[in-house]
Amino acid sequence: MAHGVGLVQVAAVTAPAPTLEADGLYRFYRAGDEETQALRGVELTVSTGEFVAITGPSGSGKSTLLACLAGLDEPDGGTVRVDGVRISHRPQAERTALRARLIGMLFQSGNLLEHLTVRANIDMVQRLAGRPDIAWRNTLLDGLGLTGRGRARPAQLSGGEAARAGLAVALANQPAVLLADEPTGELDRRTERQVLDLLRDRAGQGTAVVVASHSPAVAVAADRTIALASGRLQ
Numbered sequence: 356m357a358h359g360v361g362l363v364q365v366a367a368v369t370a371p372a373p374t375l376e377a378d379g380l381y382r383f384y385r386a387g388d389e390e391t392q393a394l395r396g397v398e399l400t401v402s403t404g405e406f407v408a409i410t411g412p413s414g415s416g417k418s419t420l421l422a423c424l425a426g427l428d429e430p431d432g433g434t435v436r437v438d439g440v441r442i443s444h445r446p447q448a449e450r451t452a453l454r455a456r457l458i459g460m461l462f463q464s465g466n467l468l469e470h471l472t473v474r475a476n477i478d479m480v481q482r483l484a485g486r487p488d489i490a491w492r493n494t495l496l497d498g499l500g501l502t503g504r505g506r507a508r509p510a511q512l513s514g515g516e517a518a519r520a521g522l523a524v525a526l527a528n529q530p531a532v533l534l535a536d537e538p539t540g541e542l543d544r545r546t547e548r549q550v551l552d553l554l555r556d557r558a559g560q561g562t563a564v565v566v567a568s569h570s571p572a573v574a575v576a577a578d579r580t581i582a583l584a585s586g587r588l589q
């Protein structure tokens with residue numbers, strides 16, 4: 356009996372829990388007689404601490420997949436779970452609340468509200484998540500080399516600072532899952548390297564990181580790369 360319990364404990368330690376699970380995702384767009392099958396039965400499991408890159412040609416479904424994983428969009432079929440909680444097939448308000456609590460989103464641009472300081476951008480995300488945490492905000496600013504830039508507005512930041520501030524906002528709610536869509540598309544090589552190091556570091560701290568990108572550097576930085584073509588995993 357005691358031996359059995361021990362085995363269960365060992366299994367729990369050696370097999371990381373799936374933080375993000377997409378089961379049989381379908382998404383169709385219809386316009387008149389035209390139908391685009393953007394996702395066709397995508398299965399994806401990402402474990403705690405894993406960094407997964409999603410590659411694929413333009414139009415292969417990367418952004419649609421990320422939007423469904425984030426609960427920004429509803430799949431026509433299939434289920435998305437984050438930390439064991441189903442986020443798909445719920446009213447939009449519930450999806451928004453779950454996203455605020457469980458998920459960080461990082462885009463190529465647009466992560467920062469222009470009229471708010473960097474600090475206020477972070478505070479707003481924390482408030483939406485119901486987790487105000489000044490200590491974590493300061494840890495993020497320090498860790499991302501933004502000490503002293505917290506009172507700046509986005510227009511006052513350099514490109515690299517803005518990229519790091521966008522990441523600070525994406526991590527403000529200490530998300531179980533970080534989803535990024537072409538986060539380094541507009542960055543120079545050095546800043547891209549910096550952002551990828553930070554994403555790797557985040558995965559090392561236990562976040563499941565999923566990045567859709569055309570950049571070979573993202574695939575190199577990831578633990579695992581999956582390729583989409585015409586809405587299917589290859």
Ligand SMILES: Nc1ncnc2c1ncn2[C@@H]1O[C@H](COP(=O)(O)OP(=O)(O)OP(=O)(O)O)[C@@H](O)[C@H]1O
Nearest residue numbers: 384385391393411412413414415416417418419420
């Ligand atoms: N809102 C929409 N209405 C109709 N069709 C759409 C919509 N959004 C995406 N599509 C179509 O769905 C398919 C997948 O698009 P998606 O944006 O997910 O691809 P992607 O791999 O992210 O492309 P890119 O690398 O160019 O950003 C494409 O054929 C696209 O034209």
